Amino acid sequence: MTAVPPFRVxxxxxxxxxxxxxxxxxxxxxxVFYVGANIDPADHLTKLPVGLVDADKGATVGGKQVDLGARxxxxxxxxxxxxxxxxxxxxxxxEMKEELGKGKLFGALVVPADFTSSATALTGTAPTATPAxxxxxxxxxxxxxxxxxxxxxxxxxxxxxxxxxxxGKELTAQTGAAQARLPAAARVLLADPAAVTVEDGHPxxxxxGLGLTAFxxxxxxxxxxxxxxxxxxxxxxxxxxxxxxxxxxxxxxxxLIRATRVQTxxxxxxLMAGLSLLMGTLVMAGAVGIMGMDASHLPxxxxxxxxxxxxxxxxxxxxxxxxxxxxxxxxxxxFIGMAVPTSGATTPLEALPGFYRFLAEFEPLRQITxxxxxxxxxxxxxxxxLTRGWVMMAAGLVAAALFGFGVLGWYDRKGLHRIxxxxxxxxxxxPA
Numbered sequence: 001m002t003a004v005p006p007f008r009v010x011x012x013x014x015x016x017x018x019x020x021x022x023x024x025x026x027x028x029x030x031x032v033f034y035v036g037a038n039i040d041p042a043d044h045l046t047k048l049p050v051g052l053v054d055a056d057k058g059a060t061v062g063g064k065q066v067d068l069g070a071r072x073x074x075x076x077x078x079x080x081x082x083x084x085x086x087x088x089x090x091x092x093x094x095e096m097k098e099e100l101g102k103g104k105l106f107g108a109l110v111v112p113a114d115f116t117s118s119a120t121a122l123t124g125t126a127p128t129a130t131p132a133x134x135x136x137x138x139x140x141x142x143x144x145x146x147x148x149x150x151x152x153x154x155x156x157x158x159x160x161x162x163x164x165x166x167x168g169k170e171l172t173a174q175t176g177a178a179q180a181r182l183p184a185a186a187r188v189l190l191a192d193p194a195a196v197t198v199e200d201g202h203p204x205x206x207x208x209g210l211g212l213t214a215f216x217x218x219x220x221x222x223x224x225x226x227x228x229x230x231x232x233x234x235x236x237x238x239x240x241x242x243x244x245x246x247x248x249x250x251x252x253x254x255x256l257i258r259a260t261r262v263q264t265x266x267x268x269x270x271l272m273a274g275l276s277l278l279m280g281t282l283v284m285a286g287a288v289g290i291m292g293m294d295a296s297h298l299p300x301x302x303x304x305x306x307x308x309x310x311x312x313x314x315x316x317x318x319x320x321x322x323x324x325x326x327x328x329x330x331x332x333x334x335f336i337g338m339a340v341p342t343s344g345a346t347t348p349l350e351a352l353p354g355f356y357r358f359l360a361e362f363e364p365l366r367q368i369t370x371x372x373x374x375x376x377x378x379x380x381x382x383x384x385x386l387t388r389g390w391v392m393m394a395a396g397l398v399a400a401a402l403f404g405f406g407v408l409g410w411y412d413r414k415g416l417h418r419i420x421x422x423x424x425x426x427x428x429x430x431p432a
Contacts, residue, residue: 033340054111135194142211213376221368241255258419261418276313277306280305
């Protein structure tokens with residue numbers, strides 16, 4: 001028999017076409033998901049929640065009660081300049097702090113208690129006095145996401161500056177001819193009376209990655225679960241004798257132990273669940289113990305980490321078992337390609353196109369990130385994302401089990417075994 005040179009396989013058109021189609025689609029999808037989601041967050045911004053607090057106590061001017069804070073907050077809320085991009089949430093200071101502390105606000109604008117008294121004092125400042133400028137405070141919230149906090153800060157600062165200019169027109173009109181008696185500095189301030197200051201509304205520790213450690217920690221859990229599924233799937237197949245195991249120049253092969261597809265998934269899932277205890281522990285040890293990431297509620301963080309790795313891994317094992325070799329491409333798309341842009345950790349969901357917001361409702365990374373963020377930044381409050389994280393992980397595990405065992409059970413019943421059973425002469429074949 002004439003030996004065929006191995007490189008002749010490169011002449012086979014189907015080899016080029018099949019691999020070109022798969023890798024090309026993968027490249028296109030990653031470009032669409034990653035670049036498309038983040039190419040213009042400001043243009044896609046819709047109803048970004050921002051707090052609006054009027055703490056102004058007002059002042060009596062000329063025998064009348066004046067409340068400039070109420071005027072400012074009302075004009076900002078009704079302003080058409082913001083369009084549909086900012087969802088102003090009118091609330092008091094206590095509510096605002098609670099909402100910032102749950103990640104439900106990306107920022108806030110606060111009118112202080114002495115705003116009216118400070119603003120109206122500009123109209124009656126004596127020539128020798130130094131005018132005192134009232135302030136409007138813009139609060140940021142990096143714990144809710146640095147991009148979202150930045151978008152909120154820009155919109156809120158612009159709204160505060162516009163409100164100050166509008167107020168300046170009103171004060172200037174009220175002052176009338178008396179402006180000539182005011183100091184030059186007071187007249188300048190009168191046109192734009194409010195100073196805008198920026199503060200951190202929900203400070204984080206210095207080892208919190210500017211509000212991104214929750215995302216990277218959650219991403220680590222997902223990637224560890226996904227990659228471990230690939231390893232475990234291969235090792236279980238080797239242990240059952242279905243595949244070879246190459247160790248450097250050596251090729252190892254075990255005797256075949258026939259197992260149904262359902263049994264194989266059950267073995268792989270059990271191994272994943274057990275090893276998740278190790279993987280979740282080491283992820284937390286590496287992030288908190290070795291790298292010094294700011295974290296509290298460590299027992300809860302450990303339990304959540306273990307469960308996240310287990311659910312992600314079992315979900316990936318299900319796709320690998322049901323779809324075979326193409327399953328790894330699906331796993332990559334589901335747990336990485338579609339997950340990272342829709343996690344809400346880098347770009348807020350309110351700044352994503354509608355299709356990506358739809359994906360975010362069930363993509364696993366978003367749910368896991370919300371739970372981790374609640375544990376790390378929001379004192380493990382359930383309504384800060386932790387409850388949703390637990391519920392969605394449980395739902396994902398149930399869905400994976402029903403889908404995986406349901407489809408694989410159908411394969412088994414149809415006789416679609418991984419290695420067909422060859423009947424012994426004179427005997428009836430027994431299904432594997």
